[in-house]
Amino acid sequence: MNTRDPLLVARSLTKNYRSVVALDSADFSIGAGITGLLGENGAGKSTAIKIFLGLVKPTDGRAEVFGRDASLDIEVRARLGYMPEHDCLPSSVIASEFLTHMAESSGLPRKQARSRAADILRHVGLFEERYRPIGDYSTGMKQRVKLAQCLVHDPSLALLDEPTAGLDPSGREDMLELVRKTYNDFGISIVLSTHLMNDVERTADRIVVLREGRVVEEGEVASFTTEKSETVYIEVNDRRDELASSLSAQGVSTRMDGSSIVALDVGEEEFDRIRDALAASGASLRRMGPRRRSLIEVFEDGGGKASEASSRELSAESAGGGA
Numbered sequence: 001m002n003t004r005d006p007l008l009v010a011r012s013l014t015k016n017y018r019s020v021v022a023l024d025s026a027d028f029s030i031g032a033g034i035t036g037l038l039g040e041n042g043a044g045k046s047t048a049i050k051i052f053l054g055l056v057k058p059t060d061g062r063a064e065v066f067g068r069d070a071s072l073d074i075e076v077r078a079r080l081g082y083m084p085e086h087d088c089l090p091s092s093v094i095a096s097e098f099l100t101h102m103a104e105s106s107g108l109p110r111k112q113a114r115s116r117a118a119d120i121l122r123h124v125g126l127f128e129e130r131y132r133p134i135g136d137y138s139t140g141m142k143q144r145v146k147l148a149q150c151l152v153h154d155p156s157l158a159l160l161d162e163p164t165a166g167l168d169p170s171g172r173e174d175m176l177e178l179v180r181k182t183y184n185d186f187g188i189s190i191v192l193s194t195h196l197m198n199d200v201e202r203t204a205d206r207i208v209v210l211r212e213g214r215v216v217e218e219g220e221v222a223s224f225t226t227e228k229s230e231t232v233y234i235e236v237n238d239r240r241d242e243l244a245s246s247l248s249a250q251g252v253s254t255r256m257d258g259s260s261i262v263a264l265d266v267g268e269e270e271f272d273r274i275r276d277a278l279a280a281s282g283a284s285l286r287r288m289g290p291r292r293r294s295l296i297e298v299f300e301d302g303g304g305k306a307s308e309a310s311s312r313e314l315s316a317e318s319a320g321g322g323a
Contacts, residue, residue, distance in 0.1 A: 036200030039210035081155035091135025106153030
């Protein structure tokens with residue numbers, strides 16, 4: 001399989017649970033890297049993951065894993081790792097034995113399984129705690145164990161279902177850093193399924209947004225947060241008022257934000273005018289750069305196809321950090 005080929009493909013993927021439509025002819029693809037699968041609760045994220053894992057059969061359509069049918073090919077599913085959202089850990093078992101068992105279940109010999117378990121526990125920051133019963137762990141530590149069992153057999157792609165669920169802001173940041181480190185250090189691609197926009201924006205390269213079982217957005221995160229015209233923040237060491245006057249004379253729209261001059265709707269032509277205004281004012285430039293919009297701002301401003309109600313829910317949950 002070519003490294004540029006998609007790892008997962010949903011082709012008119014549909015799943016009905018009696019009268020409930022979980023997925024409604026969803027079409028999307030996921031390639032190498034870190035992809036955010038974003039949507040409010042009930043959008044169809046977990047159902048899609050379970051179909052790719054072969055745990056649930058679609059009502060209609062096709063789910064492909066590494067170019068093969070996920071519902072028919074058991075062998076290809078061995079290349080996937082899965083971190084479930086729900087609590088599923090054996091509380092009386094120590095982490096080292098649990099990870100060793102999971103590695104053996106994936107086909108590794110006992111000695112190799114023990115070594116791999118130790119390596120992964122070190123990776124997730126639990127090496128010193130590896131002989132403690134999992135039931136004694138904090139919520140954050142349990143989430144790390146779930147991530148570890150997802151990675152212990154060295155999958156090509158890891159599917160993480162709400163990996164920051166139940167974590168405080170510090171724990172969320174630690175988990176997201178582990179996700180980035182997993183891809184950067186091991187080359188394991190990641191699907192990060194979440195309802196939190198901030199988690200996706202800070203971690204993922206690409207995004208697929210589901211709403212009511214349908215794909216409403218798909219593309220590079222940067223394509224949503226970077227505009228053709230930018231908002232540019234300018235900080236100078238002196239002559240700020242002179243620079244503001246010069247920018248106005250050049251026809252550049254500005255506003256003040258603390259000690260910064262904010263140039264609005266800046267394109268290529270406006271950048272030339274800013275350069276000329278700096279020269280004319282004699283101001284000493286300290287710092288200048290564009291400000292990217294956040295995903296929350298994109299959806300609140302109507303920059304995507306997601307509904308206003310859906311955007312408000314995702315924004316509120318991202319801001320509150322709830323799961």
